[in-house]
Amino acid sequence: MIYATVADLVARFGERELVQLTDRENIPPSEVDADLVETKIGDASAFVDGYVGQRYRLPLTGCAKPDGAGGVEYVAPPVLARITCDLARYYLHDDLAPENEVYRRYKAAVRELESIADGAALLACPWGGSPGEPLADDVQSGGGETLYEFAPRVITDDALRGFG
Template sequence: MSYATVADMVARFGALELIQLTDVDNIPPSTIDEARVGLKLEDASSFIDGYVGQVYRLPLQGCRKPLIPGQPVEYAMPPVLVRMACDVARYYLHDDLAPENEVYRRYKAVIAELDAIAMGKSMLSCPWGGSPGALVAADAQQGTDVHFDFSPRAVTDDTLRGFG
């Protein structure tokens, strides 16, 4: 599952940039290679899962949209993950970037945000409230009761007699 779509990429960066990055033939009419963009979006989502999966159980359920009477419940990915997936996929579409390039800086900013999420310094939030998924830490606090089993005490007054 990808956190973003080709349409999200077009909305953020424009069709012209995506054409320039994906249309290797450059024969008019130029078009976006949606398969290539989709592959990079999948790669970006897998990259993000490596961080987010340290805190949230995967796959994420998503953010529950406000209920419309008579309509089924709908879920959407947190907007921050959509943005991150687009920035990482855009970085993956470029072949060579200098560290001062905007695309590279945005990629590094995403890594910093993902590090904060993985370390518990930041949380994913939903625009309508709630959480996009269950926390991994919640797994440790749910389930069966914890039982302790101790061996008999080895040191007693009787075993210590004679030491002095």
């Protein structure tokens, strides 16, 4: 699931900033390079999946948001949309100093993702429901099914005789 769109970044940070970050040729009339922004959004979404996938089955189903016509549309959980925007914005910048606001927001986003991955924070849908299926506590077990059993091995002098 892609968690944000070019329009989301424009709404959060303004078209002017995105033009400055993406218009490499700087020839008027300047405009947002949507392809570049979408690439960075894809990178950010993959980064988010690396953390979210430790707690939720991927791809997320999304939050069921009422569409105003009696139906629903499935959208990314708002917290992931915000985090993805912050990450994509960071990816669009070059050579940021650690004290830069964009860098601080990036670091805060990573801390939030770590909290989700650790189970200290859960994804929520403001319209109710769950954005996806939580994984079992033991992700590596494949649902609790034991695939192999190993007996402990005792190593003694007699067992090692002949090796060496």
